Amino acid sequence: MQTINFYFAEYRPKPLSFDTQFAAILLGVSILSMSIIGFIQSSQLNQLTAINQLKKQQLDKIQAETIQLQKQLNQKQTLQSLDSQIANQKELLIRYRQILNQVGNPAQTQLVLYSDVFSQLAEQKDAGVWLTKISIEKNNLSLEGSSTESISIPKYIDQLKTAPALKRQFDELKVQRDQNNTQIINFALLNGRIASEG
Numbered sequence: 001m002q003t004i005n006f007y008f009a010e011y012r013p014k015p016l017s018f019d020t021q022f023a024a025i026l027l028g029v030s031i032l033s034m035s036i037i038g039f040i041q042s043s044q045l046n047q048l049t050a051i052n053q054l055k056k057q058q059l060d061k062i063q064a065e066t067i068q069l070q071k072q073l074n075q076k077q078t079l080q081s082l083d084s085q086i087a088n089q090k091e092l093l094i095r096y097r098q099i100l101n102q103v104g105n106p107a108q109t110q111l112v113l114y115s116d117v118f119s120q121l122a123e124q125k126d127a128g129v130w131l132t133k134i135s136i137e138k139n140n141l142s143l144e145g146s147s148t149e150s151i152s153i154p155k156y157i158d159q160l161k162t163a164p165a166l167k168r169q170f171d172e173l174k175v176q177r178d179q180n181n182t183q184i185i186n187f188a189l190l191n192g193r194i195a196s197e198g
Contacts, residue, residue, distance in 0.1 A: 113165075117141065120163040128152030132186075141168055141192040146184050150175070153187050168192030 114136060121131065121143075129152050133144035147153055153175060160166040171191040178184035 116165040120165045123163065124156065124159055124166075129156040139194055141166070141189075143189045143192070144187070146178065146186050148183060148185070150185050153185065157189070168194060 117136060118134075121134070128149045129145055129147045131143055131145040133142075135142040135144075145156075147156075157170075157173075160168065168189075169192065170189045171193075172188075174188040174190070176186055178186050
């Protein structure tokens, strides 16, 4: 039976030792792994930063468009308000013009007495013309009559202009031969308004 004496150096357990080359490789792999992880994280961070900047640009663009739309809306509301004010001013202008026309042409609003009309009609002395109908509605005067000569009708109209109550602006003049007697010419002066001065 053989006895082993561990007190001898050859039988003592040797301490663990690392090879220098293995340690260098392990260190290099660790550094490389950390570099790769750092690069990946840096790339992700750069990507997130770019996305945030893009979203910020989009947000700024939306805000600018919103401000522009708000300005356009305010301008539209202002224009609508101006249009309404202009329409009101036009209505007032029309009313003022009507008032000024009435003030500037008092003859249009002046009432004419029927007695003046009849008396001045009676003063017309033209043997070739006689009246068959006299119509007075407010200040409008319509006359119907007859004549034996066509030339007598314009002379009669000219004579009417010399009388204050008969000085009219007639809308229509109708002239035609009488159906029963062709030697007679019938005429009608319709809607004679009081002529303004000037």
